[in-house]
Amino acid sequence: xxxxxxxxxxxxxxxxxxxxxxxEARRGEIALKENNCAKHYVSGVIGLSGRTVGTVVLSFSEAxxxxxxxxxxxxxxxxxxxxxxxxxxxxxxxxAGAAKSELEEFELQVSxxxxxxxxNHEIHFPSNVVPISISFETDWGPLTLEVxxxxxxxxxxx
Amino acid sequence: xxxxxxxxxxxxxxxxxxxxxxxEARRGEIALKENNCAKHYVSGVIGLSGRTVGTVVLSFSEAxxxxxxxxxxxxxxxxxxxxxxxxxxxxxxxxAGAAKSELEEFELQVSxxxxxxxxNHEIHFPSNVVPISISFETDWGPLTLEVxxxxxxxxxxx
Numbered sequence: 001x002x003x004x005x006x007x008x009x010x011x012x013x014x015x016x017x018x019x020x021x022x023x024e025a026r027r028g029e030i031a032l033k034e035n036n037c038a039k040h041y042v043s044g045v046i047g048l049s050g051r052t053v054g055t056v057v058l059s060f061s062e063a064x065x066x067x068x069x070x071x072x073x074x075x076x077x078x079x080x081x082x083x084x085x086x087x088x089x090x091x092x093x094x095x096a097g098a099a100k101s102e103l104e105e106f107e108l109q110v111s112x113x114x115x116x117x118x119x120n121h122e123i124h125f126p127s128n129v130v131p132i133s134i135s136f137e138t139d140w141g142p143l144t145l146e147v148x149x150x151x152x153x154x155x156x157x158x
Numbered sequence: 159x160x161x162x163x164x165x166x167x168x169x170x171x172x173x174x175x176x177x178x179x180x181x182e183a184r185r186g187e188i189a190l191k192e193n194n195c196a197k198h199y200v201s202g203v204i205g206l207s208g209r210t211v212g213t214v215v216l217s218f219s220e221a222x223x224x225x226x227x228x229x230x231x232x233x234x235x236x237x238x239x240x241x242x243x244x245x246x247x248x249x250x251x252x253x254a255g256a257a258k259s260e261l262e263e264f265e266l267q268v269s270x271x272x273x274x275x276x277x278n279h280e281i282h283f284p285s286n287v288v289p290i291s292i293s294f295e296t297d298w299g300p301l302t303l304e305v306x307x308x309x310x311x312x313x314x315x316x
Contacts, residue, residue, distance in 0.1 A: 053270040083285075124275065
């Protein structure tokens with residue numbers, strides 16, 4: 001996966017946090033994902049398909065999920081309930097949806113957002129896919145964005 | 159979600175188990191998913207997009223995942239490793255891929271298969287989506303198929 005494919009997702013995440021949540025998401029480390037352990041408790045997952053296939057994973061601590069959902073729902077929420085999970089799914093959908101329009105060459109469509117919960121859950125990519133993982137800091141706590149695309153064959157020059 | 163949309167996935171699961179694994183998957187209960195708790199330890203997850211969006215989840219116990227992977231890899235495998243996770247992802251991909259061609263009206267594409275592991279992990283659908291869950295029995299143990307599609311507006315008659 002070419003590193004520049006991650007940039008639209010970084011931009012859309014920062015924009016979504018700024019405009020929807022009035023929260024600055026400060027980009028931290030970028031890494032090739034070395035192990036599969038989701039670093040946080042709640043993960044939004046959405047598939048991408050078109051001229052390539054991929055997945056976007058947005059992982060939050062419970063604290064960040066609760067703060068984000070409380071802001072989106074305009075009501076203080078103190079437990080991970082269905083509304084919070086819907087908010088995390090919707091954020092994931094927005095991040096993937098905004099980014100895909102910047103990757104026109106792939107003619108991507110997004111699938112349904114699902115949200116995985118569970119301490120120590122891991123979200124594995126196929127072993128031929130090396131997802132890129134980027135950590136972000138917010139005033140609410142940390143979060144992680146992971147994006148992985150299936151390998152696209154290099155164009156053959158005539 | 160109309161119940162008949164599940165049938166192609168049931169057929170493709172039974173076919174995949176029969177042809178790839180020489181294992182009969184006997185269909186058990188069908189249910190609207192009432193809680194989000196994945197019943198098993200390993201879940202293959204793949205997105206669908208086209209004229210609607212959806213997700214297919216295939217959940218196994220560790221025992222079924224190991225037996226299925228051992229058969230696909232033609233080597234006895236006794237621990238959940240990367241090869242087993244790839245095999246679960248590939249099975250999920252095959253089940254979704256074969257079923258989508260039976261649902262031509264939606265012009266579906268499948269995304270990348272991901273595999274979630276973790277005791278007590280839960281895979282949540284958006285609250286406006288009611289996935290259908292079907293349990294299967296095999297000689298290796300039980301597994302569960304879940305399919306959820308976003309609501310499709312009913313056609314308006316003129």
